[in-house]
Structure formats: C-alpha cells, structure tokens
Amino acid sequence: MEMGLTIIKRIELAKEGNRRELGKLLSLIESGVKLPINNSNSWVLGVTGPPGVGKSTLIGVMVEEWVNRGEKVAVLAVDPSSPRSGGALLADRMRMSSADSSESVFVRSLATRNHPGGLIPFLDRMINLLGLCGWSRIIIETVGGGQSEIRIVAFADRVMLVDGPDRGDIVQAEKAGIIELADLVVINKSDLPNAQNAANSIKTSFDYSNNSDKLVILTSALNKTGISELIDVVEMLEIDNERNSLRIKERLLSAWDFLLLSNPALNDILLDLESGRINLDEALNRL
Amino acid sequence: MSMRIVIAKPGLDGHDRGAKVIARALRDAGHEVIYTGLRRKPSEIVRVVMDEDAVAVGLSTLSGAHNVLIPKVCEELIANGMSDVIVFAGGIIPESDREYLYSLGVRAIFGPGTQTSSIIEFLETISKRKGSDLEVGVGDNPGWRWD
Numbered sequence: 001m002e003m004g005l006t007i008i009k010r011i012e013l014a015k016e017g018n019r020r021e022l023g024k025l026l027s028l029i030e031s032g033v034k035l036p037i038n039n040s041n042s043w044v045l046g047v048t049g050p051p052g053v054g055k056s057t058l059i060g061v062m063v064e065e066w067v068n069r070g071e072k073v074a075v076l077a078v079d080p081s082s083p084r085s086g087g088a089l090l091a092d093r094m095r096m097s098s099a100d101s102s103e104s105v106f107v108r109s110l111a112t113r114n115h116p117g118g119l120i121p122f123l124d125r126m127i128n129l130l131g132l133c134g135w136s137r138i139i140i141e142t143v144g145g146g147q148s149e150i151r152i153v154a155f156a157d158r159v160m161l162v163d164g165p166d167r168g169d170i171v172q173a174e175k176a177g178i179i180e181l182a183d184l185v186v187i188n189k190s191d192l193p194n195a196q197n198a199a200n201s202i203k204t205s206f207d208y209s210n211n212s213d214k215l216v217i218l219t220s221a222l223n224k225t226g227i228s229e230l231i232d233v234v235e236m237l238e239i240d241n242e243r244n245s246l247r248i249k250e251r252l253l254s255a256w257d258f259l260l261l262s263n264p265a266l267n268d269i270l271l272d273l274e275s276g277r278i279n280l281d282e283a284l285n286r287l
Numbered sequence: 288m289s290m291r292i293v294i295a296k297p298g299l300d301g302h303d304r305g306a307k308v309i310a311r312a313l314r315d316a317g318h319e320v321i322y323t324g325l326r327r328k329p330s331e332i333v334r335v336v337m338d339e340d341a342v343a344v345g346l347s348t349l350s351g352a353h354n355v356l357i358p359k360v361c362e363e364l365i366a367n368g369m370s371d372v373i374v375f376a377g378g379i380i381p382e383s384d385r386e387y388l389y390s391l392g393v394r395a396i397f398g399p400g401t402q403t404s405s406i407i408e409f410l411e412t413i414s415k416r417k418g419s420d421l422e423v424g425v426g427d428n429p430g431w432r433w434d
Binding site: 019022086109 | 313318324337338339369
C-alpha cells in the first residue's frame, strides 16, 4: 500500500497536488526526517502578536483575499503544547472559514512541542516543501507571543505584528522588542472603540524613532474591512536585508536549542540538578 | 504514545461542550488535538483529517443526524485513500442505531456518562492494534469494536 512509497515518490505526488502525501511529508519533517528538497525561494509571511487580538481570524480573511487574487495559500498555525502532558489543543483553523474547503488553501496545525521560542526547528524544511509544491503564499502564525519572542524572524522574511485596541497606553508602544522588527503593524478589531487611538500611539512611536515609513494599518477581520488594503501593503513589502544577521543568529539558536533538547544525557542532568547533586555550571559542563 | 486526533462537529448542531471536554481530556493525556469548530460538512472534516495527517477522528453529534453524517465521513475517508484512519463517535446515538454505524467501520461510540478515562483507554488500544497490524481503520474489516 502507500507504506511502500519511497520519499522521492511521495514528494513527486505532493508536487502534483496530492494533499494526502503533502500532509504525510509534513509529519515526517516534524518527526525529524530530512527530505531531499532543494528550494529556498518560498514567499513567507510571519504573523505574530499577543493572544486574543484576532491573528487566526485575520489570517482567515487574508487567505480568502489572496485566493480571490489567484494565489495558493498555505498556513502553518502554531499553538502551544502543554509543558505538563505534552499534549496540545490546536484550534487556530476553526477560525479560518475557508481552511476546510477551498482547493487553494492548505492549513496545517503545529504544536510547539515545547521548543524554546515557540517554533519548531524544522519549520524551514516545511516552508521549503510547501514552496516546492506550488503554495505561492506561506503564512506562519506563531503562538500568541509576548513582546520579546523574535524567533519568527529566523523563518519568515516578512513579519507582521497584530495588536488590538485597549492593550495599554503609549508606553507599551515605546517598548523595545518584536515591534521594532515587524515590517508592519496591524491594529485589528477596528470595529471596537479606541482602535484608532492604538494605531496613532504606535504610529507616533515609529515617527520618533526614524521609522516613519513603517505602516500601521487598521483592520476588522470580523467585518472584513481593511483587508484588501492590507494585502496590497504586504505584497509591496521589501525584504529587509539588514535583518539577515539576526535571522542567521535566530536560526542558529533554534538549531542549538534543538540539539540541547535532544541530548540523550539531558534527563539525567535534569534529575541531578533537581536533587542538588550538581549545580548549573556543572550541568553546563556535562552538556 | 502521542497521536494527532481530529475532534469534529458534523452538521447543524450547535452543542460542543462535550466535544470540548473530550478535546481537553485528550490534550491532558498527551495527544495533539485539532478541533474543527461547529457545523462542518463531512467533506470538510475529511479535508481536515487529510491536511493534518490525523491518525483518528472523533465525531460528536447530538442533532439526531448521525445516521446520515457519520456514514458520509466514513465513505469519503475511504474514497480519499484514508482507510487507515480510525473513526469513533460520541453524543446522542441511540443503541438501536449503533450496529449500523459499527458495520461502516466506526470503532467506538461513547454516549452520555462516559468517563474520559475510557476514551483514553480506547485510544491506547487502537494505537496498539495499529502497531500490530490488526484491523482498526475505517476501511478495515469492521469486526472489532470497543465495548
């Protein structure tokens, strides 16, 4: 049966549009298998932002707009794994209405599997595979991030930060972190009061820091307003080459974290640390 | 053994407390659960199982339309080359309807009052059966069921 298919054959089938094989190949990548693929030209947008601002819903309507424009859109939606059980409840796709029916949309839910930075280290291999299979727009939705999670720049050359109204005063907009790295900021839920104020705060902050060309866009994923304009802006984004060194650093860190977590001695070292037999420096030495 | 499992709500049924409780219990047992949300067509559920490469799909229905919706999901899974996917069901499914659903390859039906621990046990059992190549997928011989 299909078990007998070689990986090469599976990749061929996936390239021809076989979603079942694409799904299986993504599982293989997730389990650590390295596929023989040579492609690094995928178009990737990373979407990040705090929990509850409407990232999934916004991506859902953006996907519809892209499909109307003739694109094939793949979404990799990341949700957290439980640090206790290792399980995960992956529910991003339920907010993306076109995800389950359109031929031009592919959504895959991923659990963080407790990788530091909230992104699994094999994300780039998934992106390469999706690009190879003809998915012309690839969106990565991160777990609802805080302010300092910047690992997304390791995998996406365009980064969009989504925020909402009433999430703090002007000082929040002045803080450092992902907001400095984002290529554009979207204030979603523009149907609610104070959305314009939030957008103004961020815009003012950008103006002070010589980032006045950075755009702040208002959308309402609920009412589907501002979406077409948003897609126009995203399509026009220029890749920020100054971020390249940061991207390489984050990739290295991601790979390093993975090596650390897959070290066979890790469990013993953790037990020794817990019982006080060794201290942190000794643990580092043993690793 | 951690599995990827889709929990789905087929048809026009707006009650998903049960589905959410199951999703939560499976999460706590270490599984990765993809929840579809309400009011999905059988074809959409099959699509989710395919794209997410899920091992099993749990169908929760309380609307009385189980004899239409569940067979459709089973048929479409088989027609799309996913005979190996394990189908189980829950919700309000009268005893008199169950034999028919089992005959289509549904491996377990959990009604009101089910302990979540027995669903976890069921999943452990199907995982073992799958590992030993015993019939358990929706397209395999429907002889075996969970009681």
